[in-house]
Amino acid sequence: MDSLAFYGEKLDAYEFENYAAGNEAVPDEYAVTAANRTLVSMQSIDEKTGESYTIYGVYIGDVSTIATDTVILYAHGQAAHLDAYWPRATLLASITEQYNYGVFMMDYRGFGMSEGASSESGLIEDVNASIDWLIDQGAAAERTMYYGFSLGCIPIIDRAANRADFQPAKVIIEAPLASVANLTQRSLILNVNPKSITNLEFENAEKIKDVYMPLLWLHGIDDDYIAIQNGELIYENYGGVYKDAERVVGGHHGDIPATMGYENYITRLRNFIEL
């Protein structure tokens, strides 16, 4: 069953700005042209087997100025791929004037064009590979922001907590789950051992205790997939000094920018990043 948690849609090629995003599309004013994005391939190593997988990412902005730019590393959610999350990336690229800084997001193993099949440790290894790529381009930790959405919060929180050589300036998490145990027991009411069901842990609520950089948490109050109680628990357990929360009235899973209003969403992120 565990592998089902990492179901990802495969692609032969990315379309990015030409992708038909449907309801996820954002207004044209946030559009990013092909000239302003770079498709990146990286090697992600399975630390247990030593096997190497080619995974893909996309950088919006100027790769040659990463060393002096502010960068958002965005870890997307489940099932979809870089094309599906392209509209969200264009919003993040619009937080200040477009292209003044970069946005980097990657497809995990088994998602989009990336090779292999993902796992809980694989998510972390894939984000690690993305951090390594940023470091190789000269990115500065003090100007790097981590942003995780839903499933993407798992590697983002882990890396913010446990990767000592590259501590980001700030962390943003949107609609995180607290843990598999919390999902299970909140649904059952009873204290059932989660190991009776799955070997997955997704222990965001524990790992956040070791995150010390400023934190912004966004969650839809009406999220009927990962209930806001999950985020509340993570927010409460946060181990640092500065934290901020945006509980979005009427917000569901994945529709926070649209529910807040795109400009309000962008402004909220900008105010946090520029603190």
Next chain:
Amino acid sequence: MNRPFALALFASIFGVTSCAPSRFVEPLEKDELTVGFSLGGPVIEFNGPIPMPMTSVEVGYGLDTNLTVFGAIHTTAAYFGNIQLDAGVTYKFLDQNKFIPNVSISPSINFMYTLDDRSGKLWPILDLNAYWNYGNRTNYWYAGVNNYFELSKTMANDQPQAHHWIFNPQIGHVIKGKNDRWQLTTEFKFLAPYIKNWDAFVPYKSLTGGYGATGFYIGCRWKIGNQDN
């Protein structure tokens, strides 16, 4: 997170709990032996409301006219690598008299052992049911409450255990075959109808709206011993 994982997760979590109707509401006759199975679970939204098809196999034995001992193994839980058993007794302490129903009580335990983790857990259960026999075959309707008791002080991530007593009203009907050789049970169970279900990962479809879940179960049992009674 995605829907396939969600479906597999709640299929498996219902494999370990909430997967059975009341075992015995009416005690067997003395020395009667039965075997049976049950099928059903909480109703969820999955391209329309459906009950989760959870299964268990049971055995019962009449220790006395008013006292039956029973046990069951949860076969769906076994599929997920867990040994889950329930066992208990049903005792009838009030006989039907005009408008006064029969009343029985069933203390039992639900025990689950997780092979991967080599750990076990036990929940005490107490059922109290009123039932009304009717007709030549003494079929019966029943209504009662199923009570689960959670003994743990904390739940995931060191949160205080929110509910130590979980109260589940239930109604059901039992049809008996010729000479009472078999019985067919249908039951609705209103699982925790006073607890909001909005923060559950599972898309419950509940007759009580945003509260609890509605379980639907069917079961069948056959008498394999002392069939002349």
